[in-house]
Amino acid sequence: MQVPAQFEYQRATSVEHAIALLNRHGPESRVVAGGHSLIPMMKLRLAQPEMLIDINDLTELAELHFQEGTLRLGALLRHADLLASPEVGLLCPMLHDAERVIADPVVRNRGTVGGSVCQADPSEDLSGAFCALRAVAVIRGCSNAGEAYTRTVPMREFFTGPYQTVVADAELLVELQVPIFPDAGSAYVKVDRRSGDWAVAAAAAVVRFDGDTVTDVGIGLTAVGARNFVALEAEEYLRGRAARAEHFAEAGRIAAEHCSPADDQRGPADYKRHLAGELTARALERAVARAGRGVKWRSR
Template identity: 65%
Template sequence: MQVPAVFQYRRATSVEDALSLLAEYGPESRIVAGGHSLLPMMKLRLAHPEALVDINDLTELAGVRVEGDALVIGAMTRHAALLTAPEAGAHFPILHDAERVIADPIVRNRGTVGGSLCQADPSEDLSAVFAALRASLVIHGPEGARTVPARDFFLGPYETVVGQRELLVEIHVPVRPSTSAYVKVDRRAGDWAVGAAGAVLTIVDETVAEAGIGLTALGAPRFVAEEAEEFLAGGPPTDARFVEAGRIAADHCEPVADQRGPADYKRHLAGELVTRALRRAVGRV
């Protein structure tokens, strides 16, 4: 039987209370919401925080809504809630695509959007999706709130810009005319991705005005294929250009060999998945 080390447990009553508790317990404290990433690591003694700050009572951090020119997603929004939110599907089908292939209903009913982003797992789906969408993330801390572009949020595997005394509270996605899609290859339903790609296209007068391409588990810096995005912008949304964008994305990613496959296979997969995501996105127009 796997049992975590001894730790203190406190239940926050507000964002300010959560920040106060993080300051009180210091650098060895951790936020817990869904707990699907942190608790298994604690049981294996791979993580051993001295204190857990539970934010499950912070219902003000949950929900999906359109506010002004942005889709606003609370950090405590459960995956299942985002999957069924009509506002998300209407503006950004990529969000529903990704949520359908995240784990299983049990995990989706408990796990949170903010928790997934803060985990910064290279194989986690939403990191690439929000990077492709050019979302902004709102972080609260002792000095107030600050907003960070999703593409600057991730510092590396399992590392983000959220400080020890800070809390991610919202994700803002600018609402604009676009089409989008997310495709994933995994070994079995609900598994971590062998590889996945998300595409977001704004098309004006038969020209790609802006492209967003996110990659999951394929060694793309900050989860983004920037070179492929730059290639697509300003040109027509043709299949030949989608194939070339996939080739460019594959050339600029650095996948790591693991139990899910060798690096060369994953690099090939990157190209194929980018092309498929772009085709699927345009097919929705």
């Protein structure tokens, strides 16, 4: 029987209280919300926090708003609630694509958006999606002098390595802000071994146009060793080009060339690199189709 090491537990009553607890107990404290990543790691003793700070009562962090061209997602928003939102499906269908393939209903009912990105698992679905969308993380904290502050970090700078983020010991991710553009299309596509499993490879794309010319593009890659979950070179190639299937295929080739997948139980690196290229092209094509552009593309 797997049992966590001994720990203390306290339930936060406000964001300020949670941050004060983090500040008081230091790096040996951990925040728990859904717990689907942290608790299994504690059972295996891969994580041994001395203090668990439960933030499930902080309902102000579970809200979803669309305000002045920005979709604002509270860090405590459950996956199921994000998936159930018709506004999100219309404004940013990529997020619904990603949420549909995250684990199973049990996990989606308890797991949180903020918890997923803070886990920073290289195979986690939302990380690549938020990076493609150029979302911004809102982080609150407390200085050594006891002064409260709020800072914002682009999601493309949020991840510092596998299972590592810029969120410091006495800080709390409180919100994710996603810019929404009416002329954009977005999509997320994934290959996994079983439905709801971690990705073998996945790609996210958001595309904007002027006529039939790509004016801006975001491409996120999951589980293939892309730096900061982004296919930057493929984005640079596509920007200013016509929205054509051959250009999307070339963008996929470039994305595959610049990622660094690893051999593991989900497949060999060469297979994952091939998937990165194919899925990048497919996500771009689907995003363009959703934006109402008449781009002719082959089925994959």
